[in-house]
Amino acid sequence: MSTPKKILIAEDDPGISELIETVLEEQGYVVEICPDGHIMKELLTGKRTAGFMPDLILLDLWIPEIDGKKMAQLLKSNAATKHIPIVIISAQRNLDTIVKKVGANGFLAKPFDLQELVGTVNQYL
Amino acid sequence: MSNSILDKIALLNNITLGSLSETDKITIIKSFTEAGMKILEADFGFVWYRPRSNNKYRLIYTSLNLRYSPHYPRRKGTNYVVQHNKEPLMVSNVKKAPFVSIDTRTYMKSLIVIPIAYQNNTYGNIVLGYNKIRKFSENDRSLSIALGNAAAQALTISRLHLYIEEQYQKMLKQKDEFLGVASHELRTPITTIKGFAQLLQQKSAGGDPQLNYFASKINTQVDKLARFVEELLDVSKIEAGKLPFRRKKIKLHELLKEIVEDLQFSTTQHEIILNGEIYGFVVGDPDRLSQVFMNILTNAIKYSPSGGQIIIRFRQKGPTALVSVQDFGIGIPKRHQRQIFNRFFQGRHSKASAFPGLGLGLYISREIVRRHGGEIWFESEKDKGTTFYVELPREKMKK
Numbered sequence: 001m002s003t004p005k006k007i008l009i010a011e012d013d014p015g016i017s018e019l020i021e022t023v024l025e026e027q028g029y030v031v032e033i034c035p036d037g038h039i040m041k042e043l044l045t046g047k048r049t050a051g052f053m054p055d056l057i058l059l060d061l062w063i064p065e066i067d068g069k070k071m072a073q074l075l076k077s078n079a080a081t082k083h084i085p086i087v088i089i090s091a092q093r094n095l096d097t098i099v100k101k102v103g104a105n106g107f108l109a110k111p112f113d114l115q116e117l118v119g120t121v122n123q124y125l
Numbered sequence: 126m127s128n129s130i131l132d133k134i135a136l137l138n139n140i141t142l143g144s145l146s147e148t149d150k151i152t153i154i155k156s157f158t159e160a161g162m163k164i165l166e167a168d169f170g171f172v173w174y175r176p177r178s179n180n181k182y183r184l185i186y187t188s189l190n191l192r193y194s195p196h197y198p199r200r201k202g203t204n205y206v207v208q209h210n211k212e213p214l215m216v217s218n219v220k221k222a223p224f225v226s227i228d229t230r231t232y233m234k235s236l237i238v239i240p241i242a243y244q245n246n247t248y249g250n251i252v253l254g255y256n257k258i259r260k261f262s263e264n265d266r267s268l269s270i271a272l273g274n275a276a277a278q279a280l281t282i283s284r285l286h287l288y289i290e291e292q293y294q295k296m297l298k299q300k301d302e303f304l305g306v307a308s309h310e311l312r313t314p315i316t317t318i319k320g321f322a323q324l325l326q327q328k329s330a331g332g333d334p335q336l337n338y339f340a341s342k343i344n345t346q347v348d349k350l351a352r353f354v355e356e357l358l359d360v361s362k363i364e365a366g367k368l369p370f371r372r373k374k375i376k377l378h379e380l381l382k383e384i385v386e387d388l389q390f391s392t393t394q395h396e397i398i399l400n401g402e403i404y405g406f407v408v409g410d411p412d413r414l415s416q417v418f419m420n421i422l423t424n425a426i427k428y429s430p431s432g433g434q435i436i437i438r439f440r441q442k443g444p445t446a447l448v449s450v451q452d453f454g455i456g457i458p459k460r461h462q463r464q465i466f467n468r469f470f471q472g473r474h475s476k477a478s479a480f481p482g483l484g485l486g487l488y489i490s491r492e493i494v495r496r497h498g499g500e501i502w503f504e505s506e507k508d509k510g511t512t513f514y515v516e517l518p519r520e521k522m523k524k
Binding site: 013015016023091092093113114117 | 309310312313314315316317319320321323324351369
């Protein structure tokens with residue numbers, strides 16, 4: 001069996017992150033939750049070693065003290081992280097335009113249901 | 126003599142009535158000053174206005190035949206005397222009145238200074254000037270007082286008009302902002318509740334049937350809640366003029382086919398039939414137009430509770446595409462027909478609780494259709510059913 005894929009959830013709302021964690025762990029993924037920007041900063045500054053790199057980032061646009069759009073752009077322009085697919089999670093609309101603008105891979109618009117969540121994640125892993 | 130007094134009173138009355146619908150203060154002041162010149166037979170007139178903000182006099186109106194520019198009022202000049210006494214000052218011979226400035230004395234022989242005031246509301250003074258010496262009568266005094274009072278009342282009303290309008294606009298804006306933020310903040314907890322309810326339903330399947338049933342109840346209710354939140358958000362965007370639209374080529378027939386396939390799942394009592402074909406396409410936002418037809422079709426299902434057919438017809442009418450949705454349900458009572466596109470309108474039926482909703486669907490649908498350059502309307506007869514029509518501009522298919 002191959003090693004399970006790792007998913008980073010950058011989301012400050014504990015309800016949402018717990019829901020996503022529950023659902024994705026059932027699907028066999030390893031989930032790491034980050035309610036602020038610190039893990040992404042570690043990724044950008046090279047403090048994370050290869051074995052601990054996520055295979056997918058679920059990124060909320062509204063995280064305290066972090067500009068979600070800018071974070072996505074930084075991750076996508078960084079040599080060490082640009083291969084990691086980013087799926088934007090937001091209650092905002094016109095997410096398709098935001099995805100294009102920041103170079104992310106996909107989006108989940110709140111309120112989403114579980115099939116959409118699993119379907120979107122599987123699409124990139 | 127008495128006739129001319131009556132004429133003067135009638136003129137003042139007309140000016141007062143005319144000013145009631147006026148909101149511009151200069152226009153009001155101009156019309157009262159001109160009326161004052163006629164009523165009191167003055168040669169010219171001007172107005173020192175005193176804004177509430179800084180208490181400083183400002184010359185805001187002069188009649189055409191005023192050939193000099195009045196100097197800024199002195200500390201103890203006529204303006205201050207009049208404002209203090211709150212009654213008109215009538216000077217038949219300016220040379221005998223030491224408090225009239227030298228400058229003013231050069232340009233007029235007699236003058237009246239009328240306070241624009243009533244009760245505690247003061248707005249400044251109307252100054253009427255004469256080229257010849259004039260003796261003032263008691264009638265002149267009474268007419269001056271009436272003129273000053275009427276002008277002040279008209280200005281107060283206009284100020285109130287502006288104030289109310291300003292407050293109203295402010296409230297509208299706050300309401301839109303509130304609705305926007307609230308709906309946005311509601312989407313996150315709705316996602317969580319919906320997700321966990323789905324998990325609960327999955328986990329309890331095959332176990333306790335009651336538990337599973339409860340979970341499915343939560344699911345349908347949360348879906349309803351989610352829809353209401355979306356509707357509220359749409360309305361707040363419409364009101365703020367910010368409902369976003371995309372422009373894509375849409376084949377109406379295919380759009381409707383997808384919606385019908387989805388909807389047919391939700392009902393076994395109704396048979397939804399697609400009839401006809403439309404060539405070419407319309408340009409617009411597919412999600413928004415889906416929303417319109419979804420709304421019309423769910424209404425058709427909702428308001429034909431005993432089931433039956435729902436027929437969708439396509440027709441080409443010159444440069445437009447016409448889609449009609451006919452149901453054979455309870456129909457819309459005559460007394461409601463004019464209101465159903467209004468915001469928050471909900472038809473009240475004998476079984477009121479049988480048809481819940483926010484009453485926003487058709488309001489939003491009409492906004493969407495109109496933004497696409499189209500129109501939406503209906504025909505309905507009680508107990509026979511309703512047909513909704515959506516007409517949209519059609520683009521020719523390029524080969």
